[in-house]
Amino acid sequence: MEFQDGAVDAQVNDPHDAPAPVYEVWRTTAADPAFSEWLRSASEPDWTAVVTHPFAAAITTGEADMRRYLVQDFQFVDAFTALLGAAVAGADRFESRVPFGRFLGQIVTDTERSYFHRALDTLGVDADDVTSPELEPVTVRFQALMDEARLSQEYPVILAVLCLAEWIYLGWASRAAEPSPEEFLYREWIDLHSGPDFEAWVGFLRGELDRLGPSLGEAGQARVLGFFREAARLERGFFDMAQG
Numbered sequence: 151m152e153f154q155d156g157a158v159d160a161q162v163n164d165p166h167d168a169p170a171p172v173y174e175v176w177r178t179t180a181a182d183p184a185f186s187e188w189l190r191s192a193s194e195p196d197w198t199a200v201v202t203h204p205f206a207a208a209i210t211t212g213e214a215d216m217r218r219y220l221v222q223d224f225q226f227v228d229a230f231t232a233l234l235g236a237a238v239a240g241a242d243r244f245e246s247r248v249p250f251g252r253f254l255g256q257i258v259t260d261t262e263r264s265y266f267h268r269a270l271d272t273l274g275v276d277a278d279d280v281t282s283p284e285l286e287p288v289t290v291r292f293q294a295l296m297d298e299a300r301l302s303q304e305y306p307v308i309l310a311v312l313c314l315a316e317w318i319y320l321g322w323a324s325r326a327a328e329p330s331p332e333e334f335l336y337r338e339w340i341d342l343h344s345g346p347d348f349e350a351w352v353g354f355l356r357g358e359l360d361r362l363g364p365s366l367g368e369a370g371q372a373r374v375l376g377f378f379r380e381a382a383r384l385e386r387g388f389f390d391m392a393q394g
């Protein structure tokens with residue numbers, strides 16, 4: 151697949167990344183040798199910067215200005231939904247397609263869609279900004295990464311981007327203190343990304359990477375890590391953008 155300027159390919163092999171240990175070496179001394187844990191630990195310091203981000207903390211206390219964030223995130227979610235479709239198509243067995251199909255039908259196209267429509271309406275976002283707002287640079291980069299993963303049709307690469315985006319959101323949302331803010335804008339956004347069902351969904355995504363990652367070979371593992379790390383970097387940039 152050719153890209154306009156090769157920018158995305160360059161990003162997933164960012165020369166500024168600290169060299170990651172090779173998975174086969176890392177696993178011999180790791181407390182938890184799961185492939186997904188290798189990906190997560192190699193994505194520091196971005197991982198911790200996202201789950202402890204001041205904007206995420208402000209969501210959990212009901213103090214965040216959600217307008218720019220949700221306008222941009224609605225565009226993110228569009229590309230994310232297409233990526234879930236690629237996971238249905240790319241999974242290597244029937245029982246793995248099922249959770250993607252269920253999540254698509256029950257959460258993204260129902261609960262989450264309803265949330266976005268009500269939230270953007272409450273925030274007074276006009277119709278043009280709902281469907282085609284001016285995109286922030288980080289949104290463009292995130293869409294490009296998701297498009298690259300989708301067009302690759304490589305299931306482990308698709309999984310890397312999906313898993314990072316869901317797992318890291320479970321990370322900040324699970325840190326929310328009780329009681330949740332009363333306003334639906336915050337409470338429902340926290341609830342969408344926490345709780346037993348969402349934990350099971352993230353567990354499934356991790357399990358898929360843990361099942362397939364160890365046999366990818368060193369080059370394949372490095373490729374999956376490149377996508378996972380770039381997604382972590384963009385999540386951090388996305389909260390920075392929202393913070394203003």
Ligand SMILES: Cc1ncc(C[n+]2csc(CCO)c2C)c(N)n1
Nearest residue numbers: 226227230257258262315319342388
């Ligand atoms: C930048 C950004 N990263 C991750 C998510 C999390 N997320 C995206 S789609 C989806 C499925 C339905 O909840 C979830 C959890 C987000 N919203 N925005």
